[in-house]
Each structure stands twice: as C-alpha cells, then as structure tokens.
Amino acid sequence: MDTEKITYTCIGSVRGACGVTHRTLDAARRCCARDAGAIHRAYPSTYPTRAYSDREPIASDGSEIDYDENPED
C-alpha cells in the first residue's frame, strides 16, 4: 500500500479558499504568495503596509504545518 498522500489547499477567512488541491506544501505556499501578489497589484496604494492575503496552506489530513518561513512582521 502506498504511503497516504497528503495534499494541501489554501484557505483564508477573507479571501476564501483557492479551490485547488496542491500536492506539495511548497505549491500551496506559492499559491498563497501569488494571491497576496494579486492583492498588491489590485491595491497598490496599500502596498506594502496592510495589503496581504490571509490565505494559508492547510493539510488535507489536518496536521500542523511547520512554518519555517512565516514573516509576521
């Protein structure tokens, strides 16, 4: 039996879910970053202060994600 595949998706309370099943956490992170970049382009006047995506990757099995790079500030 194969190792159970964990997938990731991106969810934010403001931005909603991306609706994409990402096979890797890396892909999910890039998706979230791309969403944040889209906001920056849509609202350039707020960049880089308050504009951001609140989407974050979640694992399909509900496991904790280790944020080794999660700049809050």
Ligand SMILES: [Zn+2]
């Ligand atoms: Zn995504």
